[in-house]
Amino acid sequence: MNIIQHQIHITAEWITDYAQSIDAPLQVLQGKLVAPSTMPIIFWQAFDIPWLKGDHPLIHGKQHFSYEAPITARMILDCELSLTQIENKTSRHGNLILYTHSLVCFNEGDLIVTAETVLISVGENI
Template sequence: MAINRDFLGRVYESPQPYEVTRGKIREFADAISDPNPVYRDRASAEAAGHADVIAPPTFPIIMGMEGAGQAIVDPDLRLDYSMMVHGEQRFSYSRPMRAGDVVNCVTTITEIKSLGRNELITLKSELSTVEGEHIVTTRNLLVVRDGAEPAEQK
């Protein structure tokens, strides 16, 4: 069954702000095996010109997945999670995310299309501080394999 095109433009907001802490940054850096000291040591981060430790560039996926997760589990979207694979992830930064940031995330379904027998859904997440300062925009492409209906494959 095809993804519900009525969901194009639908917005999902994080239910509460996410507090970026040194501990969460360190845990994420450990999980991706990145030893960069600017992710762990404030003095190293300051020597590199940052006010505090900064997060690895892919760290915002934690917040973006919350909005994507809200969409994915909505039965009216008709997305077959068992056939879904991650197609692409992009990040466009205004500045690095750093310890002490308190961040809101707004995720929007920006594109739904068929490509061959697959369906593609693109989600854009805007992450900003609670004060309104933009930090990063992420784009997440999900591919639902064999999800297009025959009439849509023309």
């Protein structure tokens, strides 16, 4: 299965902790804390991702975030992580596998953010 879902509860404390960890300023919109734009990358911690289980190290390749609305404190996000592409490459360091992912999050049925991420596995064979 290459699609998994998880519900993410956004708290003011979580936003504050994340913002401090990346030295980002805190922002407020209509009385609610706004999450830094890169925060969805840590949503992955909530998922059990079966296709990434293995002993090979993963390198972060690239990421892109597309927002329809900001993520704010007290949101409950319905998120879906999907593996959209697997690509094999060969480098001077050996085999590389590029895993392209899409993380899509909705709040009350409205699209909030889409995050595209590429992770690279070094030395793995498919």
